[in-house]
Amino acid sequence: SPAMPLFSVPKEVAVGTAMLGVAFATGLLAGKRRAPRTRWGPLFGMPKSSRSIMGKSSPLWQYILDHSLREHPILKKLRLLTADHPWGNMMVSCDQAQLMANLVKLIKAKKVIEIGVFTGYNTLNMALVLPDNGRVIACDINEEYVKIGKPLWKEAGVEHKIDLRIKPAIQTLDELLAGGEAETFDFAFIDADKESCNEYYEKCLRLIKKGGIIAIDNVLWSGRVLKPRKDDLATRSIHHLNEKLLRDARVNISMLPMGDGVTLAFKL
Numbered sequence: 001s002p003a004m005p006l007f008s009v010p011k012e013v014a015v016g017t018a019m020l021g022v023a024f025a026t027g028l029l030a031g032k033r034r035a036p037r038t039r040w041g042p043l044f045g046m047p048k049s050s051r052s053i054m055g056k057s058s059p060l061w062q063y064i065l066d067h068s069l070r071e072h073p074i075l076k077k078l079r080l081l082t083a084d085h086p087w088g089n090m091m092v093s094c095d096q097a098q099l100m101a102n103l104v105k106l107i108k109a110k111k112v113i114e115i116g117v118f119t120g121y122n123t124l125n126m127a128l129v130l131p132d133n134g135r136v137i138a139c140d141i142n143e144e145y146v147k148i149g150k151p152l153w154k155e156a157g158v159e160h161k162i163d164l165r166i167k168p169a170i171q172t173l174d175e176l177l178a179g180g181e182a183e184t185f186d187f188a189f190i191d192a193d194k195e196s197c198n199e200y201y202e203k204c205l206r207l208i209k210k211g212g213i214i215a216i217d218n219v220l221w222s223g224r225v226l227k228p229r230k231d232d233l234a235t236r237s238i239h240h241l242n243e244k245l246l247r248d249a250r251v252n253i254s255m256l257p258m259g260d261g262v263t264l265a266f267k268l
Contacts, residue, residue, distance in 0.1 A: 069095060074156040075124055078149050082119045085148065090118055092191065092217065093259040097125040100189055103213055103264070105129040109186035112136045113176075113207060115169045115200050116192035116217075120149025120162075126189070127158035136162050137176065137185075139169035139192070170196065173203040183209045191217035194234035198241050205250065205267065212267050214251070216241070220261025 071079070071094060082088045092100075104112060104126050112130065117123055117140040127136050140146055143166045153159045165172045169192055176182075188204040190197060197216065204214050219225070221238050228235040242263070245253050251265040 065095065069098060071098070072125075072128060072156070074152050075121065075128075078119060078121050078124060078152045081148055081152075082121060085119065085145075087118075087145075092118075092122045094121075096217075096259040096262060097122045099258065100187075100215055101125040101129045103215070104187050107186055107211070107213065109212075110134045111185040111187075113139070113173075113185055113188040113204060115139045115173075115188070115190045115204075117149075117164070118145050120146055120153060122189060122191075123162060124149060124153055124156060124158065126187075127153065127161045128156060130158075130161050132161075134161055137172065138162055138164045139172045140164070140166060141168060142166075170199060170203070173200070173207065176207055177203065182206050185209065186212045188212075188214045189217070190214065194218065194221070195237050197237055198244070201241060201245075201265075205265075208267050210267055214265040214267070216245075216263045216265065218260045219255060219263045220257065222260060 075094075075097075079091070079094060082091045100122060110131060110133065112126055112135070114123055114126070114136055117138045120138070123136055123138050127134075130136070138146075146164060146166075150159070150164075153162055183206070185204075185207045186209065188208055190200045190204065192200065201214065201216065208214055219238060219242055221235055224232065224235045225239045225242060228239045230236075242255070245251070245255075245263060245265060248265075249268075251267055253263055253265050255261065255263045
C-alpha cells in the first residue's frame with residue numbers, strides 16, 4: 001500500500017485535531033442496558049457493554065460531563081424523549097454529538113451528510129451550528145424514529161437546514177454524485193448498518209472536499225473488533241474498515257475511544 005502522507009490539511013483542521021487529544025479520556029462503551037442515569041440523564045452509545053473506559057458510574061466521568069457539556073435546551077428535550085424509546089441506546093452519546101458539532105463549526109461547514117439519523121439528536125446538534133444557508137442531508141430508512149425529533153427540529157428553528165431522505169443511504173449518495181455534488185461537502189457522519197460501512201466511506205470520500213472530515217461511528221463495536229467471529233459480518237466489516245483506514249493514504253485519521261469509538265478521517 002502507498003506510504004502514509006505527512007499531515008497536510010488546512011490550518012483550521014490541524015488546530016482542531018490537536019485539540020482532540022483530550023477526547024480520548026472521555027471514552028464510553030455504552031451497552032444494551034441503559035447506562036446509569038446521572039445529572040445528564042442516560043448516556044448513549046451502541047451495543048453491548050455498559051462499562052465506560054473509566055468504569056461504570058465513574059465520578060471522573062461525571063466530572064467530565066459536568067464541566068464540558070453545553071447542551072441546548074431542545075437537544076436535552078430530544079435526548080430525554082429518546083431515552084424513553086425501546087431502542088434509545090442507539091443514540092449517539094451526547095458528548096460525542098457535541099464534538100461533531102464543534103468540528104462542523106471549526107471547519108466552517110455549510111454542507112453535511114449524515115448516514116443514520118435515528119431520532120435526529122445528532123442531526124439537530126449539527127444543524128444548530130450551521131449557517132442559515134447550510135444544510136444537512138440526513139439519510140435514514142425508518143421515518144418512525146425520525147418523527148420523534150422532527151417537531152423539535154422545527155421548534156429549534158433549524159428545520160429548513162435539514163434535508164431528510166427516507167431511502168437507502170447508498171441510493172442518496174449515488175444521487176448526490178450523479179447530480180454533480182462530488183467534493184462539495186464539508187463533513188460526513190456515518191452511523192448506519194455496519195455491513196455497508198466501507199461503501200458509505202468510499203462514497204462519502206468522493207463527496208467530501210479536501211480538508212473535509214468524515215466521522216465513522218462504532219469503530220470499537222463494544223470491543224468485538226478485538227476478535228471478530230467468522231459469522232459476525234458487522235464486526236468483520238468494521239474491523240476491515242479500521243485496518244483499511246490505518247493505511248489509507250487519502251486521509252489522516254484519529255481513532256477516539258469516545259462513545260462506542262469514533263474515527264475521524266481528514267481528507268487530504
